[in-house]
Amino acid sequence: MQQHMVTLLEKPATFHGGLHLPAEKAQSLTGPLKSAAIPERLYVPLSQNIGEAAEPVVKTGERVLRGQLIARSLGYISAPVHAPTSGVVSDIGDYPVPHPSGLSATCIVIDSDGEDRVADSGLKMENVYLSDPADIRQRVRDAGIVGLGGAGFPTAVKLNPGPDHVVDLLVINGAECEPYISCDEALMCCRPNDIIEGIRIMRHALHAKQVVIGIEDNMPNAIDCLQKELDRLDEKDIRIVPVPTRYPAGGEKQLIYALTGEEVPSQGLPIDIGVVCHNVGTAAAIARAIHHGEPLISRVITVTGAGISEPCNLEVRIGTPIASLVEQCGGYTDEAARLLLGGPMMGFALRTDTIPVIKTSNCILAASSKELPDPPPASPCIRCAQCTDVCPVNLLPQQLYWYAFARDMEKIQDYNLFDCIECGCCAQVCPSHIPLVQYYRFAKTEIWDMEREREKSDLARRRHEARLARLEREKKALEERRARARKSLDKKPKAGDADAKKADIAAALARVKAKKTENADAVPRNTDNLTTEQRAKIDTVEQRRNGKTDGA
Amino acid sequence: MEFPTRSSPYLPVANDLSRLMRKVMLALVPGALALFWFFGWGIVFNLLIATSTALLAEAAVLRLRGKPVRPALLDGSAALTGLLLGLALPPLAPWWIPVVGVLFAIVIAKQLYGGLGYNPFNPAMIGFVVLIISFPLQMTLWSPPTGIGHEGPGFKDTLQLVFAGRPPEGETLDTITMATPLDESKTQSGLDLTWDEILSDPRFGNYGGYGWEWVNLAFLLGGLWLWKQRAIQWHIPAGMLGGLFVISLMFYFADADGYGSPLFHLFSGATMLGAFFIATDPVSAATTPRGRLYYGAGIGILVYVIRTWGGYPDGIAFGVLLMNMAAPTLDYYTKPRVFGQREEQDD
Numbered sequence: 001m002q003q004h005m006v007t008l009l010e011k012p013a014t015f016h017g018g019l020h021l022p023a024e025k026a027q028s029l030t031g032p033l034k035s036a037a038i039p040e041r042l043y044v045p046l047s048q049n050i051g052e053a054a055e056p057v058v059k060t061g062e063r064v065l066r067g068q069l070i071a072r073s074l075g076y077i078s079a080p081v082h083a084p085t086s087g088v089v090s091d092i093g094d095y096p097v098p099h100p101s102g103l104s105a106t107c108i109v110i111d112s113d114g115e116d117r118v119a120d121s122g123l124k125m126e127n128v129y130l131s132d133p134a135d136i137r138q139r140v141r142d143a144g145i146v147g148l149g150g151a152g153f154p155t156a157v158k159l160n161p162g163p164d165h166v167v168d169l170l171v172i173n174g175a176e177c178e179p180y181i182s183c184d185e186a187l188m189c190c191r192p193n194d195i196i197e198g199i200r201i202m203r204h205a206l207h208a209k210q211v212v213i214g215i216e217d218n219m220p221n222a223i224d225c226l227q228k229e230l231d232r233l234d235e236k237d238i239r240i241v242p243v244p245t246r247y248p249a250g251g252e253k254q255l256i257y258a259l260t261g262e263e264v265p266s267q268g269l270p271i272d273i274g275v276v277c278h279n280v281g282t283a284a285a286i287a288r289a290i291h292h293g294e295p296l297i298s299r300v301i302t303v304t305g306a307g308i309s310e311p312c313n314l315e316v317r318i319g320t321p322i323a324s325l326v327e328q329c330g331g332y333t334d335e336a337a338r339l340l341l342g343g344p345m346m347g348f349a350l351r352t353d354t355i356p357v358i359k360t361s362n363c364i365l366a367a368s369s370k371e372l373p374d375p376p377p378a379s380p381c382i383r384c385a386q387c388t389d390v391c392p393v394n395l396l397p398q399q400l401y402w403y404a405f406a407r408d409m410e411k412i413q414d415y416n417l418f419d420c421i422e423c424g425c426c427a428q429v430c431p432s433h434i435p436l437v438q439y440y441r442f443a444k445t446e447i448w449d450m451e452r453e454r455e456k457s458d459l460a461r462r463r464h465e466a467r468l469a470r471l472e473r474e475k476k477a478l479e480e481r482r483a484r485a486r487k488s489l490d491k492k493p494k495a496g497d498a499d500a501k502k503a504d505i506a507a508a509l510a511r512v513k514a515k516k517t518e519n520a521d522a523v524p525r526n527t528d529n530l531t532t533e534q535r536a537k538i539d540t541v542e543q544r545r546n547g548k549t550d551g552a
Numbered sequence: 553m554e555f556p557t558r559s560s561p562y563l564p565v566a567n568d569l570s571r572l573m574r575k576v577m578l579a580l581v582p583g584a585l586a587l588f589w590f591f592g593w594g595i596v597f598n599l600l601i602a603t604s605t606a607l608l609a610e611a612a613v614l615r616l617r618g619k620p621v622r623p624a625l626l627d628g629s630a631a632l633t634g635l636l637l638g639l640a641l642p643p644l645a646p647w648w649i650p651v652v653g654v655l656f657a658i659v660i661a662k663q664l665y666g667g668l669g670y671n672p673f674n675p676a677m678i679g680f681v682v683l684i685i686s687f688p689l690q691m692t693l694w695s696p697p698t699g700i701g702h703e704g705p706g707f708k709d710t711l712q713l714v715f716a717g718r719p720p721e722g723e724t725l726d727t728i729t730m731a732t733p734l735d736e737s738k739t740q741s742g743l744d745l746t747w748d749e750i751l752s753d754p755r756f757g758n759y760g761g762y763g764w765e766w767v768n769l770a771f772l773l774g775g776l777w778l779w780k781q782r783a784i785q786w787h788i789p790a791g792m793l794g795g796l797f798v799i800s801l802m803f804y805f806a807d808a809d810g811y812g813s814p815l816f817h818l819f820s821g822a823t824m825l826g827a828f829f830i831a832t833d834p835v836s837a838a839t840t841p842r843g844r845l846y847y848g849a850g851i852g853i854l855v856y857v858i859r860t861w862g863g864y865p866d867g868i869a870f871g872v873l874l875m876n877m878a879a880p881t882l883d884y885y886t887k888p889r890v891f892g893q894r895e896e897q898d899d
Binding site for chain 2: 345
């Protein structure tokens, strides 16, 4: 439970490290926010968020309407999936999905019928501000809303602070610090009403005492648009605070620190200090669901880079293949040499453009080899500690690298590997061009692997031990039985009255003989152990049968 | 369309090893010029011999080790080791002094430990220490800073002296060399002279010894530029100069007759060269911010101790090497507080 209330600072605090990076946002912010055309075929992955994948509730060949539930959530940390448009489910199977591994995963494939007919979602709510927060949470959950800032954590979970926590501050993240990405800025400029409405709903659901929108100070337009909307609504309790433009100011913990001067505990959550943080896009999605009954079937995405003919921001149906969006932006230029999903600091490179946009996709970056060149070959680390200077988490990146390189997985955890947010600042300044973040990812997966292995071997060991214990128990039981048998034998009269013994033996022999004759056919028959009624029935049948034979 | 994949981040990198090394070399220029101005052509010969030996030795060992030679030579680290050692050597030393020192630095102290990034000790200072222990006589061959007594040897005389070991006509080694102020002060204070008496000698200039104070100022200038360029961080120089200043101030206050002033120590010998260019060698130094401060302070204190009570005129090389040994421990105990972690758990 938090001890004191978090308060907003008058002047934003400066977090350690970070980098000034070129913004590269202007080229994608030239026109209004357009809606992308719906492609003929959409690939909707079942897993688009942190947590459990959804489970299909439709079958191949089934007709679906826009917004219809096609896969239900499994478990608390999970989100349902809805049909992005109307059409026919043509397949449920493995297709390439947005993942750094380049592997495939289960998708529901929908062939659009071009009509885009809508289903009634039942999400729409009247009198939102009089309703029970639990009801709002349920609808947000049913709408399949996950954090749209990138991580994709199911939003309903983050709208439930639990009975032990008071939400002092709701932080709305509009910082969007990564170069090239401008989808949040476009949304703030073009849909301020949705954002503010969504914030109000969240404030109600969380009983948040204060609300602040944190925006990097290089987005004056966005700040202006949101402020105008606040003024229009005469909303005085939502504040906009410009934060200094420095990557990664949009990191949840960095933004909260900049606004409040408080650090979210290592390995902890913002709610541990009474703060909840949501992205502006998530706020807008909540407003669309609660006020308009629209589940999360589309999002705004930036399509940009020197490899794109007409960079822009598009509102896109989930499941639209990237190739289709590139086409709508005038196609690739001759310079296109690299394709990223996400920004140049934390995104990942794609091999092909056939993969679909999912709920967490914020940017498609087709870059020239000049924009994102191949790095020079790596040299040895000279421990210059420039990485230490820029680490926003105050880690010692070169020590982490050293232990990852040496595969010392114990030591690397002593150096707090799991506090690393993989922002890429260290690798960006490394004079030796070492792909540091890759080493940290490798170490993390290695440790997760080790833990799984350990769990497995723990289980095997427990099983083995249980088996040994059981064998031991059985052995003991047997011995006890034997001991008891010996004891009872001992109690029986011993030699002395040999006649009695002889009589016993004779009796036993007689019993055996009798049994043998009786059980000549030892197999039990199904006519044994019957009730009297059954017996009677059988007897009558027997009689009839006998009668028949007699008559014949 | 097929695209190549690799891991994030993807933006072009501005930083580069060879650029870093070039900056350091550039920052050495004012100090090197000052040395040349006061001590003559011997400085140039030392730099040329040391740098070319360093490059040749590096290339030869890399070849033997079956490693690519070109990229390693181009990163400039070997040349920098040569330059730093060359700047620390007396100008009238015979040619084989820089050769032996640099060979030891590059072959033994750097490459045998695994090359760039793997050497636990500062290679240039290892080379220096080998020389000062093995060839103490040759390591005192400093010419007087031009302007006192008589003119120093010219280009031809120096050439002859360095490569053929022949002093100019009518001169002996003793008449053309002069003990450095640090050396002199050690001898003199051994003779129970007070510091006032020692300093009355004109060769002591205003603060750190005539000529030497300018050399130190020039290295300070280059060092500050390097810090402005973010090629080095402030912790090590500040720690070292601070440590040296505080300990010399303490003894100076206690007994101004028996000990040199803080200004004498800060602007004499290789103080500034050591603080900004030698102690800041990142490979062998401590790497955490706090660790670097302690590391620097340790060097500053050791330099004072060696200068005052030790058997050698200057203590930069020994101070740096001794603290190199302490670097891993310093790093271990000075890990910075990670974001979101509590300083010390009280329970």
